[in-house]
Amino acid sequence: MNEIAVLCDDVAEAVAVAIKELVGTSKGDRVVGMGADGTPSKLIDIVAEDAALEILASSGIDMKVVSEEKGIFTYGEKPEFTLVLDPLDGTFNATRNIPFYSISIAIGNNNLSDIRYAKVFNLASGTDFTAALGNGAFCNGKEIHISSVKQVQDFTVATYSYHDGWDVLKRLGRNVRRIRTLGSAALELCYVASGGLDAFVDTRNRLRIMDVAAGLLIVKEAGGKVTDGNGRAPCGELNVTDRVNIVASNGAIHNGLEKTIGL
Amino acid sequence: MNEIAVLCDDVAEAVAVAIKELVGTSKGDRVVGMGADGTPSKLIDIVAEDAALEILASSGIDMKVVSEEKGIFTYGEKPEFTLVLDPLDGTFNATRNIPFYSISIAIGNNNLSDIRYAKVFNLASGTDFTAALGNGAFCNGKEIHISSVKQVQDFTVATYSYHDGWDVLKRLGRNVRRIRTLGSAALELCYVASGGLDAFVDTRNRLRIMDVAAGLLIVKEAGGKVTDGNGRAPCGELNVTDRVNIVASNGAIHNGLEKTIGL
Numbered sequence: 273m274n275e276i277a278v279l280c281d282d283v284a285e286a287v288a289v290a291i292k293e294l295v296g297t298s299k300g301d302r303v304v305g306m307g308a309d310g311t312p313s314k315l316i317d318i319v320a321e322d323a324a325l326e327i328l329a330s331s332g333i334d335m336k337v338v339s340e341e342k343g344i345f346t347y348g349e350k351p352e353f354t355l356v357l358d359p360l361d362g363t364f365n366a367t368r369n370i371p372f373y374s375i376s377i378a379i380g381n382n383n384l385s386d387i388r389y390a391k392v393f394n395l396a397s398g399t400d401f402t403a404a405l406g407n408g409a410f411c412n413g414k415e416i417h418i419s420s421v422k423q424v425q426d427f428t429v430a431t432y433s434y435h436d437g438w439d440v441l442k443r444l445g446r447n448v449r450r451i452r453t454l455g456s457a458a459l460e461l462c463y464v465a466s467g468g469l470d471a472f473v474d475t476r477n478r479l480r481i482m483d484v485a486a487g488l489l490i491v492k493e494a495g496g497k498v499t500d501g502n503g504r505a506p507c508g509e510l511n512v513t514d515r516v517n518i519v520a521s522n523g524a525i526h527n528g529l530e531k532t533i534g535l
Numbered sequence: 536m537n538e539i540a541v542l543c544d545d546v547a548e549a550v551a552v553a554i555k556e557l558v559g560t561s562k563g564d565r566v567v568g569m570g571a572d573g574t575p576s577k578l579i580d581i582v583a584e585d586a587a588l589e590i591l592a593s594s595g596i597d598m599k600v601v602s603e604e605k606g607i608f609t610y611g612e613k614p615e616f617t618l619v620l621d622p623l624d625g626t627f628n629a630t631r632n633i634p635f636y637s638i639s640i641a642i643g644n645n646n647l648s649d650i651r652y653a654k655v656f657n658l659a660s661g662t663d664f665t666a667a668l669g670n671g672a673f674c675n676g677k678e679i680h681i682s683s684v685k686q687v688q689d690f691t692v693a694t695y696s697y698h699d700g701w702d703v704l705k706r707l708g709r710n711v712r713r714i715r716t717l718g719s720a721a722l723e724l725c726y727v728a729s730g731g732l733d734a735f736v737d738t739r740n741r742l743r744i745m746d747v748a749a750g751l752l753i754v755k756e757a758g759g760k761v762t763d764g765n766g767r768a769p770c771g772e773l774n775v776t777d778r779v780n781i782v783a784s785n786g787a788i789h790n791g792l793e794k795t796i797g798l
Contacts, residue, residue: 296731364691364713368682368731371634371660372717397634397660419631428627434708445697445704450627453716454635468559468631 275333276353276389277402280377283327284393284400287359287375290323291316291395296369308343309480309512316366317341320359320375328355338510340482353379354510356387358482360395362456371396376458378485384516385507390486390493392458401462403486403493409465418496418522419467424448424529427470427521430460436476440533444473447532457518461487464520465494471521471529475501479516481508488520497523501535538596539616539652540665543640546590547656547663550622550638553586554579554658559632571606572743572775579629580604583622583638591618601773603745616642617773619650621745623658625719634659639721641748647779648770653749653756655721664725666749666756672728681759681785682730687711687792690733690784693723699739703796707736710795720781724750727783728757734784734792738764742779744771751783760786764798 294300300316307313321341328337334348339357355377360366362373373396379389388405401416403409409416421427428450433441445451452469454460457479463469465487472491488498488506498520500506508514521529557563563579570576584604591600597611602620618640623629625636636659642652651668664679666672672679684690691713696704708714715732717723720742726732728750735754751761751769761783763769771777784792 365731368691368726369729370717370726370731371662399634428631434704434714438705438708441697441704441708442701445701451697451716452718453714454633455715463631463633466632468628468633 276379279327279331279333280389280391283324283377284375284391286323286327287320288395291320291360291366294319295366301367307341309340309482313341314363314367317360317363324357324359324375338482338512340512343512354381355379356482356485356510358458361458361483365455366395370455372454372456372459374456374459376482376486378489380485380510382510383507384481384485384488384510385505387485387489390489392462392486392490394459401465401490403490405489405493407493409490409493411466416466416494418465418494419470421470421522422524424525424532427529428452429471429473430454430469431473433473433476436478440473440475443532443534457483458487461520462490464496464522465490467522471519473519473533475517475519475533475535477515477517479518480512481510481514481516482512484516484518485510488518491520495523497521497526499526499530501530501533503527503530539642542590542594542596543652543654546587546640547638547654549586549590550583551658554583554623554629557582558629564630570604572603572745576604577626577630580623580626587620587622587638601745601775603775606775617644618642619745619748619773621721624721624746628718629658633718635717635719635722637719637722639745639749641752643748643773646770646772647744647748647751648768650748650752653752655725655749655753657722664728664753666753668752668756670756672753672756674729679729679757681728681757682733684733684785685787687788687795690792691715692734692736693717693726693732694736696736696739699741703736703738706795706797720746721750724783725753727759727785728753730785734782736782736796738780738782738796738798740778740780742781743775744773744777744779745775747779747781748773751781754783758786760784760789762789762793764793764796766790766793
């Protein structure tokens with residue numbers, strides 16, 4: 273596992289360096305193609321992915337890669353694991369120089385339910401979230417835990433339901449203390465893990481596996497709970513096109529939160 | 536003006552140092568009294584204000600101070616200006632270690648309309664926004680300008696209307712590209728100035744003069760427009776209790792944005 277942690281560190285650092293000059297620029301914001309996930313790719317997304325893949329390719333480790341822009345492919349003959357990569361989560365923030373965008377890397381096998389190592393790295397600030405299955409979650413090397421807030425009405429919840437899922441936003445707005453929309457789902461999940469937020473709710477069926485694979489393990493290893501909004505654990509093949517719903521919380525009253533959302 | 540800029544730098548640095556150990560702690564989050572603005576004061580708010588006032592008191596400059604916790608008072612016999620201070624804007628983020636909280640300092644005379652120097656400093660990252668009347672706005676010493684986005688439907692707007700002003704949020708949600716809620720109004724105004732956001736809308740009549748006095752000058756000096764949501768320039772005596780409505784934008788279609796909000 274140490275080899276994997278070092279590999280993920282190297283990838284994150286390479287991406288941070290590669291995109292630095294493009295952050296906050298119209299050049300980085302230019303649409304230059306269509307990603308494997310079916311959404312437009314901006315130059316900064318491509319540069320981030322290229323930097324990540326260069327490190328992965330030169331590692332000499334056989335692996336399957338699931339990545340936002342290039343899709344699914346393998347390095348070597350005998351993949352030891354599947355690496356799920358979102359090279360740049362929060363592209364809008366990066367193109368506008370709002371310091372909340374990240375790289376998300378998850379190591380698993382076939383399914384969202386079998387992730388065993390996760391890293392989310394804030395490319396603007398260097399804040400680093402990691403988790404290994406069964407070994408807890410960490411921020412900059414220090415163990416983190418979910419918040420101790422016990423009542424839904426005291427919750428601070430990150431959500432994106434202002435276009436689709438309007439009813440969900442309205443029910444949240446009426447029933448929780450604060451709403452936040454920070455612009456990087458991967459990082460917002462990490463702030464649920466660290467106790468910065470009490471919950472993350474995105475039930476628009478818009479999140480991709482790449483956006484959340486790492487964050488989910490980090491939340492669970494920090495003591496939190498994650499479902500699909502209907503009481504089930506999120507699962508799904510590790511691919512670039514499927515969409516998922518995610519309700520992640522400190523677990524204090526997860527069923528109550530799901531009822532509030534009322535899917 | 537240089538003396539004022541140096542004074543503001545010293546205040547911001549002192550506050551950053553003073554609160555460092557309290558960020559992300561339950562100790563810092565403890566309610567320890569009631570501020571002059573009529574809202575509960577947390578320990579981290581008090582420590583921030585004390586650190587700021589220590590610098591102001593020892594500066595030897597005669598001034599009137601308008602501050603969140605201690606209210607309105609003067610240093611010396613002949614105040615040269617009024618200093619409007621929000622020692623910690625985004626207290627929630629600070630207590631949860633979400634790296635988006637700031638100190639806001641504005642130098643003026645009697646009214647929100649006569650601010651002549653402004654500083655908003657991200658206490659987590661050190662990102663520094665300043666403006667002097669007629670001399671432009673700056674981030675970390677580099678001149679900043681509002682975004683070039685021209686259509687309301689392409690706008691990214693920061694807003695807080697999820698409890699009160701529900702109709703405003705719904706109209707924004709239907710008509711703009713993205714909504715953000717980052718947790719520090721002072722900083723969000725600065726990101727309108729830097730082109731990070733296209734607009735900031737808070738029409739709940741909840742913002743205090745201290746929250747916005749600095750940000751408004753920074754937006755205007757960066758080329759943006761600021762109104763009360765009904766086409767009028769925000770104004771009001773520099774005090775701790777009055778509330779204001781603010782619509783700040785890149786100015787491209789400010790009237791159109793006000794119509795969308797539909798006050």
